[in-house]
Amino acid sequence: MARFPAILMMLSVLSATIILATCVSYGAMELAGEESNLKRAEQINDIQKKVSDLWHRLVYVKPVTSGRDEHTVYANCQVKPSSTLEANKSQVTGQVLFKQLYPDGKMDVFFDLSGFPTNNRNASCRAIHIHKFGDLSNGCDGTSGHYNPHEVNHPQHPGDFGNFPVKDGKIRKFRFNVSASxxxxxxxxxxxxxxxxxxxxxxxxxxxxxxxxxxxxxxxxCCVIGICGPELWNKKALDNASRKKRRLERGGKTA
Known part of the structure; x- marks a missing residue:
């Protein structure tokens, strides 16, 4: 609610800018000569750029973040078993972390989940998606269907992450440049x-x-995606880099 006055003020400025652009355009039409026409074009282009920038600020409102990195948005989702899940089903827990550069960057996601069966028969890939609602009052069933703002078929939804292989009962995977925001x-x-x-x-x-x-x-x-600071992402990235380094070192010793 606190940002509404600022948005209203920006809308007022936008309206005034559009009116000014119209006045400049019609006024300049009365000027004669090539030099005057070029000047008119420059003025109109400048006003159009300002209007475009203003609309961008209105539509792509940056979430409130904490920390020193003001140009990167982070989010966290603490995964827990559905409250309506049968006791004999896999009790999956973990984190899904998000990172995105504001305002034009693509979103990166890190999945760190455990609790899947460890036997080979049940070690197939598992699907993970973003669903429409963050309503967990009836377990994961309250989240409705896939988030599909553009009304397209699966798997073209913004949160259709696809399949993830399970290894030793866990999923640990980065996905880069995903279509969600x-x-x-x-x-x-x-x-x-x-x-x-x-x-x-x-x-x-x-x-x-x-x-x-x-x-x-x-x-x-399931879980609900919420804004957070950079600490969780940075820690996971550091842990993942350390694991890769250890694997490379073990491989070198074996060779």
Missing amino acids: LFGPYSVLGRAIVVHEQEDDLGKGGNKGSLEHGNAGKRLA
Whole structure:
């Protein structure tokens, strides 16, 4: 609510700018000569740029963040088993972390989940998606269907992350340059991440469900995406780099 007065003020400035642009345009039409026409074009282009920049600030409102890095937005989702899940199903927990450079950067996501079966028979890929609502009052069932602001078929939704291989009962994976966003008119903040029991058929199942949700099965776990500081992301990135270094060192010794 606190930002509404600022938005109203910006709208007033925008309206005045548009009126000014119109006056300049019509006034300049009365001037004669090539030099005057060039000057008019420069004035109109300058005003159009200011109007465009103002609209950008209105539409792509940057979420309030903490920390020194004011140009990067971070978010966190603490995954927990669905409250309606049967006791004999996988109890998946963990984190999904988000990072995006404001205002034009692509979103990066890190998935760190555990609690999947460790036997080979159940070690297949699992689907993870962003769902429309951040309502966990009825477990993961309250999150509704996939977040689909453009009304397109699956797997073209902004939060269709696809399939993730399970290794030793865990998913640990970075995804870069995903199509979802933490800001702008289609922000995923406040929406839900849902971890499914089965693999996503990626829209190739030949039925209605395939084009809506990929026939990914039961909703095992979920969480609501919320804004956070950079500490969680930085820690995960450092831990991941350390693991890679250790693997390389072990490989070198083996060789």
